[in-house]
Amino acid sequence: MSNKRVDIHNSNIPQVCVACEARHHGVCGTLTPAQLTKLSQTTNKHIYSPDEEMVPAGGEISHYSNILSGVVKLTRLMADGRQQIVGLQFAPDFLGRPFRASSDISAEAATEVRVCAFPKSTLEELVNEAPELEHKLHEQALKELDEAREWILTLGRKTATEKVASFLYLIATHIDPERSLDTAPMRFELPLKRADIADFLGLTIETVSRQITKLRKSGIIELEGTRIVIVPSIAALRRASASDSF
Amino acid sequence: MSNKRVDIHNSNIPQVCVACEARHHGVCGTLTPAQLTKLSQTTNKHIYSPDEEMVPAGGEISHYSNILSGVVKLTRLMADGRQQIVGLQFAPDFLGRPFRASSDISAEAATEVRVCAFPKSTLEELVNEAPELEHKLHEQALKELDEAREWILTLGRKTATEKVASFLYLIATHIDPERSLDTAPMRFELPLKRADIADFLGLTIETVSRQITKLRKSGIIELEGTRIVIVPSIAALRRASASDSF
DNA sequence: CGGCAACTTGAAATAATTCAAAAGTAGTGG
DNA sequence: CCACTACTTTTGAATTATTTCAAGTTGCCG
Numbered sequence: 001m002s003n004k005r006v007d008i009h010n011s012n013i014p015q016v017c018v019a020c021e022a023r024h025h026g027v028c029g030t031l032t033p034a035q036l037t038k039l040s041q042t043t044n045k046h047i048y049s050p051d052e053e054m055v056p057a058g059g060e061i062s063h064y065s066n067i068l069s070g071v072v073k074l075t076r077l078m079a080d081g082r083q084q085i086v087g088l089q090f091a092p093d094f095l096g097r098p099f100r101a102s103s104d105i106s107a108e109a110a111t112e113v114r115v116c117a118f119p120k121s122t123l124e125e126l127v128n129e130a131p132e133l134e135h136k137l138h139e140q141a142l143k144e145l146d147e148a149r150e151w152i153l154t155l156g157r158k159t160a161t162e163k164v165a166s167f168l169y170l171i172a173t174h175i176d177p178e179r180s181l182d183t184a185p186m187r188f189e190l191p192l193k194r195a196d197i198a199d200f201l202g203l204t205i206e207t208v209s210r211q212i213t214k215l216r217k218s219g220i221i222e223l224e225g226t227r228i229v230i231v232p233s234i235a236a237l238r239r240a241s242a243s244d245s246f
Numbered sequence: 247m248s249n250k251r252v253d254i255h256n257s258n259i260p261q262v263c264v265a266c267e268a269r270h271h272g273v274c275g276t277l278t279p280a281q282l283t284k285l286s287q288t289t290n291k292h293i294y295s296p297d298e299e300m301v302p303a304g305g306e307i308s309h310y311s312n313i314l315s316g317v318v319k320l321t322r323l324m325a326d327g328r329q330q331i332v333g334l335q336f337a338p339d340f341l342g343r344p345f346r347a348s349s350d351i352s353a354e355a356a357t358e359v360r361v362c363a364f365p366k367s368t369l370e371e372l373v374n375e376a377p378e379l380e381h382k383l384h385e386q387a388l389k390e391l392d393e394a395r396e397w398i399l400t401l402g403r404k405t406a407t408e409k410v411a412s413f414l415y416l417i418a419t420h421i422d423p424e425r426s427l428d429t430a431p432m433r434f435e436l437p438l439k440r441a442d443i444a445d446f447l448g449l450t451i452e453t454v455s456r457q458i459t460k461l462r463k464s465g466i467i468e469l470e471g472t473r474i475v476i477v478p479s480i481a482a483l484r485r486a487s488a489s490d491s492f
Numbered sequence: 493c494g495g496c497a498a499c500t501t502g503a504a505a506t507a508a509t510t511c512a513a514a515a516g517t518a519g520t521g522g
Numbered sequence: 523c524c525a526c527t528a529c530t531t532t533t534g535a536a537t538t539a540t541t542t543c544a545a546g547t548t549g550c551c552g
Contacts, residue, residue, distance in 0.1 A: 054343035076399045079490050084402040097392075099385065105395065131377040138384040141343065145387055146343075148394035149332035149351065153322045155401040156330040156448025160508065194531060202402025204509055209532055226517075226531060244325050358525070438501060448539055455500055472499060483529070 026092035064096035070113030260286035272338035309340035316359030
């Protein structure tokens, strides 16, 4: 009998969604089985390679996605080639700018990125019939706004060392969607190369490299090769990032 | 007979809302007369003086407001006293962080600011019964997110002169909610003093002052006293701010 | 008119960039 | 498996943009 309950529960949910992370923590979490079915019919899983462009700047927005795994860079380009990463997105974030035909921001895969994509129109229809979905998108927009303002503080007022420490702290606290914010030591692979980190922090590659060396020599971090970082104490890293509020 | 129509139209709308800007371009625009009445019963108009704190950082959020006139600074403070303005808000923006008990960001009046305030709970009840209201708030959050990311580019990659020009361009295009984005010369009073501009741009007061002098000597702007700015060509100012996308 | 805060200007100090080169890492094909 | 190339990262020395420190000047409100 217990397997009947399981059957009933799952039989209403589209096969592609059953094991999907986004259904639990992402925007799909608010949808009814019927709405999930509607969405899944236009849905398209896709894998991007590192540095592949996912959504070009300026172009017509034709689809949105849920990030299933990997890290996405949101970047802005200036006329003379100067570049700035204006945001990073992690699984299971929603990716896209709702209610706009186009955007000046391009989305690029930083790592390998798996997404579940669907047409703009499908989402917009669902939003009309499911206020809970718009609420979820609203919550994510507010979360991104909080993060963007945190980053404005970092770019405007922190030193180069504090900026790099802030970046490492950001990655440490976002790279694993499951992990709780505990104090245990951490080991992870940097999703960004030095050039990307520089574009995120408004610094040069060389300065980033020097600050990483400095943090390593001061014992805040250890390195394995060039991409693997070990953080003996998250609290110490947080202190180095000067992110304590008063 | 035409005055009967006008009567019907206006008799349903609360007296305090009739002439209100926020009803046309702000979040109140989506509310029915009945909802407007409900909101207006808990509504409280208030005037803040320049540099007065409107919402303290860290504190419990008890109310939201619509800005009727003036400019509001959103600021973040670091433990050691470093300060950064992370956003500016103009009439008829909605002011507050929905769905959160508190925020690290404080709101301060930059100029004299008139607001229409109401309790957190009233808004949250209205949101539940009026999806259009949440949509409007969502749109504003997305607009603020776009602006925050624009500012991240400014802070991360522009020179001091470009930053100051970007600030002047921002003010020129936001100070007057009515004015369309035309190319005619403009004259306006700066809503921020040099110290605030420095905190917004991540610079020092002295650097801001030097760049303003530089822009004046190059003919991009003219000054009357220290707060009145004349912009002979908005296009030239925009060029100086390096805000052209490719 | 006086006094205080806001703003400007100058000179020296500093943090970060630029330019240059070396060292490490990864992928490819013989 | 090693050699070859291309790319990424590190390190060093010189240069530059911005800050810091220190006076001045201007402008505003009582």
